[in-house]
Amino acid sequence: MNTDRSAPVVLAARNLVRRFGDRTAVDGVSFEVRAGESVGLLGPNGAGKTTTFSMITGLLRPDSGELLLGGAALVSDTDPIKRRLGLVPQDLALYEELDARRNLGFFAAIQGVGQSRIPEAVRSALEFVGLSDRADDRVGTFSGGMKRRLNLAAALLHDPDILLLDEPTVGVDPQSRNAIFDNIAELRRRGKTLLYTTHYMEEVERLCDRVIIIDRGRIVVDDSLARLRHRAGTGAGAELRIELEEPASDTLSGTLRDIPGIGSVRIDGRSVQVRVGSLAAGSSEVLRRLAEAGIAVRSFSAEPPNLEAVFLELTGRSLRDS
Amino acid sequence: MDSWIAIIRLDLALFLRDRKALVLLYLVPVLMAAFFGQLTGGTGGKAERSAIGLVLVDLDGSAASRGVVAAFTNDSTFAVVVTNEAAARARVTAGRVPVGLIFPPGFSTNLLQGIFQSDRRPVVTLLFDPSHETERSLLEGMLVPKIVSGVAEGLLNVDVGRDLIARGRTNILRAERLPEIQRRLLLDSLAQADAFLESRRMSVVQTNAAAGPAELPLPYRVDDQPLTRVAGARYNGFAHSFAGMSLQFVLMVMIDLAVGLLTERQSGTFRRLRAAPLSRATLLLGKATSYAIIALSTFVVSFAVAISAFGVRIHGSWFGFVAVILALCYFSATLALALAAIGRTPKATRGLAIPVVLILLMLGGAWIPSFIFPSWVRTVSLWMPTGWGIEALDAMTWRGLDVSAVFLPVAGLVAVGTLLGGIAWRRFRWDGEAGS
Numbered sequence: 001m002n003t004d005r006s007a008p009v010v011l012a013a014r015n016l017v018r019r020f021g022d023r024t025a026v027d028g029v030s031f032e033v034r035a036g037e038s039v040g041l042l043g044p045n046g047a048g049k050t051t052t053f054s055m056i057t058g059l060l061r062p063d064s065g066e067l068l069l070g071g072a073a074l075v076s077d078t079d080p081i082k083r084r085l086g087l088v089p090q091d092l093a094l095y096e097e098l099d100a101r102r103n104l105g106f107f108a109a110i111q112g113v114g115q116s117r118i119p120e121a122v123r124s125a126l127e128f129v130g131l132s133d134r135a136d137d138r139v140g141t142f143s144g145g146m147k148r149r150l151n152l153a154a155a156l157l158h159d160p161d162i163l164l165l166d167e168p169t170v171g172v173d174p175q176s177r178n179a180i181f182d183n184i185a186e187l188r189r190r191g192k193t194l195l196y197t198t199h200y201m202e203e204v205e206r207l208c209d210r211v212i213i214i215d216r217g218r219i220v221v222d223d224s225l226a227r228l229r230h231r232a233g234t235g236a237g238a239e240l241r242i243e244l245e246e247p248a249s250d251t252l253s254g255t256l257r258d259i260p261g262i263g264s265v266r267i268d269g270r271s272v273q274v275r276v277g278s279l280a281a282g283s284s285e286v287l288r289r290l291a292e293a294g295i296a297v298r299s300f301s302a303e304p305p306n307l308e309a310v311f312l313e314l315t316g317r318s319l320r321d322s
Numbered sequence: 323m324d325s326w327i328a329i330i331r332l333d334l335a336l337f338l339r340d341r342k343a344l345v346l347l348y349l350v351p352v353l354m355a356a357f358f359g360q361l362t363g364g365t366g367g368k369a370e371r372s373a374i375g376l377v378l379v380d381l382d383g384s385a386a387s388r389g390v391v392a393a394f395t396n397d398s399t400f401a402v403v404v405t406n407e408a409a410a411r412a413r414v415t416a417g418r419v420p421v422g423l424i425f426p427p428g429f430s431t432n433l434l435q436g437i438f439q440s441d442r443r444p445v446v447t448l449l450f451d452p453s454h455e456t457e458r459s460l461l462e463g464m465l466v467p468k469i470v471s472g473v474a475e476g477l478l479n480v481d482v483g484r485d486l487i488a489r490g491r492t493n494i495l496r497a498e499r500l501p502e503i504q505r506r507l508l509l510d511s512l513a514q515a516d517a518f519l520e521s522r523r524m525s526v527v528q529t530n531a532a533a534g535p536a537e538l539p540l541p542y543r544v545d546d547q548p549l550t551r552v553a554g555a556r557y558n559g560f561a562h563s564f565a566g567m568s569l570q571f572v573l574m575v576m577i578d579l580a581v582g583l584l585t586e587r588q589s590g591t592f593r594r595l596r597a598a599p600l601s602r603a604t605l606l607l608g609k610a611t612s613y614a615i616i617a618l619s620t621f622v623v624s625f626a627v628a629i630s631a632f633g634v635r636i637h638g639s640w641f642g643f644v645a646v647i648l649a650l651c652y653f654s655a656t657l658a659l660a661l662a663a664i665g666r667t668p669k670a671t672r673g674l675a676i677p678v679v680l681i682l683l684m685l686g687g688a689w690i691p692s693f694i695f696p697s698w699v700r701t702v703s704l705w706m707p708t709g710w711g712i713e714a715l716d717a718m719t720w721r722g723l724d725v726s727a728v729f730l731p732v733a734g735l736v737a738v739g740t741l742l743g744g745i746a747w748r749r750f751r752w753d754g755e756a757g758s
C-alpha cells in the first residue's frame with residue numbers, strides 16, 4: 001500500500017553481478033525498496049530471481065556490486081542486521097522427520113529469538129498460518145499446501161520487517177494458495193516490506209504496488225503497477241470475446257483481419273477472440289463490421305488490459321511454459 | 323550459544339528419528355561384539371568349542387579297553403557314541419561323525435604283551451572323514467594319553483591287574499635269553515606291583531562309594547600364566563571386541579553423518595541457517611558436538627552391556643577409560659567433518675570415507691588383533707589413531723594398566739582430532755553451490 005516516496009530505503013541493490021562458471025545468472029541488477037513497499041519480482045525460469053535473493057540474504061557473495069540493508073552492507077555472517085530479513089525459500093526448507101513445533105522452535109533459536117520467547121513466537125506463527133491444530137504432527141505427514149504455509153511461518157518467528165518470499169505458493173492447491181495470499185496481504189497491512197518472486201502476473205497484481213520484471217539476469221521493467229497498467233492499456237490493447245448466434249462462416253476471419261490495428265484473430269465455431277490495439281476504437285469497429293456482414297452477436301465482452309502481454313512485449317518471451 | 327545448543331538438539335532429535343541409524347549404532351555393535359568376543363576366547367576360560375563327534379567300538383570288552391572308552395567319554399572335547407563296528411564305519415562314511423576308533427579283541431592283553439614283543443602289539447583302527455583332517459590329528463594326538471590313562475585305570479581293577487601280573491611273570495620266566503640280573507629285577511618289580519594291587523584291594527573296598535573314574539595324574543603339570551598386571555584381571559575377549567565393534571559402528575555412522583551434512587547443505591533448511599545471523603564456526607561446532615554425543619552414546623551403551631552382561635571389567639583406571647572414550651569421540655566427530663569438507667559432494671564423500679574408515683578399522687585392529695599382520699603392515703598400524711584408541715581401551719579394561727598407559731594415546735587422538743577439525747574449518751564451504 002505504501003508507495004510513499006519519502007519512506008526510507010531499507011534495501012538497495014547496486015549493479016549486482018553473479019556468475020556460475022561462464023553463465024551470468026545476475027547481470028548488473030540495481031533496485032531500491034522502501035520501507036512498507038510491496039514489490040513483485042517477476043521473471044521466467046532461470047531469470048535470476050532466486051540468485052538475487054541469495055545475495056540479499058548473504059547466502060551467496062556477489063561477484064561485483066553492492067547490497068545495502070538499512071543503508072549498511074553485511075559485514076559478517078553473524079551481522080545482527082540479518083535479523084531484519086525473513087526468507088521464505090523457494091524449496092521447502094523444513095525437517096520432515098520432526099513436528100511443526102520443533103521445526104519452528106529450531107529456526108527461532110537460530111534466528112536469535114531468546115529461549116523464553118520461543119514458545120510464544122512459535123505459537124503465534126502457527127496461528128497466523130492456521131496450523132495450530134497440527135503443531136505436534138510430523139511435517140512429513142502434511143499436505144503440500146500445509147508445508148508451504150509452515151514454510152512461510154518459519155520466516156516470521158523473529159518478526160522481521162523485510163520479507164523475501166521466493167515463489168511462496170509454488171505447486172499449491174487453490175485453497176492453500178488463497179490462505180497464503182491472505183497471510184501475505186495481512187503482512188503487507190501490518191507494514192512489512194515485501195519482496196515477492198513469482199511467474200504469475202496476477203499474483204503481482206493482487207499483492208504488490210510495484211513490479212520489477214527480470215529476464216536473463218537483467219531488469220527490463222521497474223515500475224508501479226498503476227503506470228504499468230496504463231502502459232498496457234495503450235500499448236498492448238485489449239482482448240475481445242464475442243459469442244455468435246450461428247457458427248462463423250469461412251469468410252469471417254478475412255473480414256476481421258482487414259480492420260486496421262487488429263491483432264490476432266481466433267475463431268472456433270461460435271466463439272471469436274480478437275486482439276485490438278485500442279479498446280474503444282477497436283471494439284466499435286469490430287462490431288460495425290459484424291453488423292455489416294449480417295452476423296448476429298449473442299454476447300460481447302472485453303478483457304481488461306493484460307499485464308502478461310506487457311511482459312511478452314518487453315521480453316519477447318512467455319513467463320511460463322504453457 | 324543458543325544457536326549452538328539449538329543445532330545440537332536438532333541433530334540429536336533428527337538422529338533419534340532415524341531407526342536405521344539407531345539399530346546400526348546400538349544394537350548391531352553389541353551383537354557383533356558378543357559374537358566376535360565369543361570367537362576370540364570369551365571370558366578368558368577355555369573357549370567354548372562344540373564337541374567333536376567320535377564313534378568308539380570296543381571289541382575287547384576288557385577292563386582296560388573299557389577304561390579307555392571311559393576316558394574319551396569323560397572328556398568334553400568329544401561327543402562319544404559307542405556302537406558296533408559296522409555302524410561306526412557307516413556313520414563316518416556318511417559324514418555324520420568325523421572320527422572313530424576300533425579297539426580290537428584282545429586289546430588289553432596284547433597291549434601288555436606288546437611291551438615285550440612288538441609283533442604282538444594290538445592294532446587300533448582310526449576311522450576318519452577325509453574332510454576332517456584337523457579332528458583326525460587331534461584324536462591321534464590324544465590317543466596315547468587316553469590309552470595310558472584308560473589302561474592304567476583298567477589295570478587298577480585289582481583282579482585284572484593281578485591276572486596280568488601273573489601272566490607277565492610266566493612270560494619272564496619263559497624268556498630264556500633274558501640275562502639273569504634283568505629277570506630278577508623284572509620279577510621283583512612285578513612282585514611289588516602285585517603287593518601294591520593287593521593293598522589297593524583293601525582301599526577300593528573301603529572307598530567304593532566315592533569311586534569315580536580317577537585319571538592317573540600325568541607325569542607333568544601345566545601351569546598357565548596369563549599375564550595381566552592386576553591380580554585377578556583376566557583376559558576377556560569381549561573387552562577387546564566391544565571396543566573394536568563400538569568404534570567400528572561409530573565410524574560407520576560418522577560416514578552417514580558426513581554425507582548427511584552435505585545433503586543438508588544442498589537443502590532448503592541450510593539456506594535458512596545461512597540467512598540467519600549464524601557463524602560457520604557455530605555451525606561446525608554444533609555439528610561436531612552432536613556427532614561426538616552420538617559417538618559417546620554408542621560407547622556408553624556398548625560398554626554398559628559389556629560390563630553388565632559379558633563380565634568386562636575396568637581393571638585399570640576409570641578416569642583413563644573415560645578419557646580414552648572421550649578422545650575417541652572427539653576424533654570420530656572431527657573425522658566426519660573433515661571427510662565432508664574434503665569430499666565436498668555426498669557421493670565423493672561416501673567414496674572417500676568408506677575406504678578411509680575400513681583402513682582405520684582393519685589396521686587399527688578393530689577386527690583382528692594387529693599382531694598377526696606381516697611386519698610392514700604392523701608398522702603402518704602403529705600410525706592408526708583407531709589402533710591407539712583400541713589399545714588404550716584394552717589397557718584400561720582387561721590388561722589393568724594404570725592411567726599413565728593412556729596419556730600418549732589420548733594425546734595422540736586429541737592431536738589428530740584437532741588436525742582434522744582444522745582441515746574441516748579451512749575447507750568446509752557452506753555456500754553449498756553445486757559444482758563451484
Ligand SMILES: Nc1ncnc2c1ncn2[C@@H]1O[C@H](COP(=O)(O)OP(=O)(O)OP(=O)(O)O)[C@@H](O)[C@H]1O
Binds near residue numbers: 755
Ligand atoms: N548453484 C548454482 N550453480 C550453477 N548455476 C546456478 C546455480 N544457481 C543458479 N544457477 C543458474 O543461474 C541462473 C538463475 O537461476 P535462479 O535460480 O536465480 O533463477 P530463478 O529466476 O529463481 O528461476 P526459477 O523461476 O526457475 O526459480 C540459472 O541459469 C541457473 O541455472
Ligand SMILES: [Mg+2]
Binds near residue numbers: 051
Ligand atoms: Mg527461483
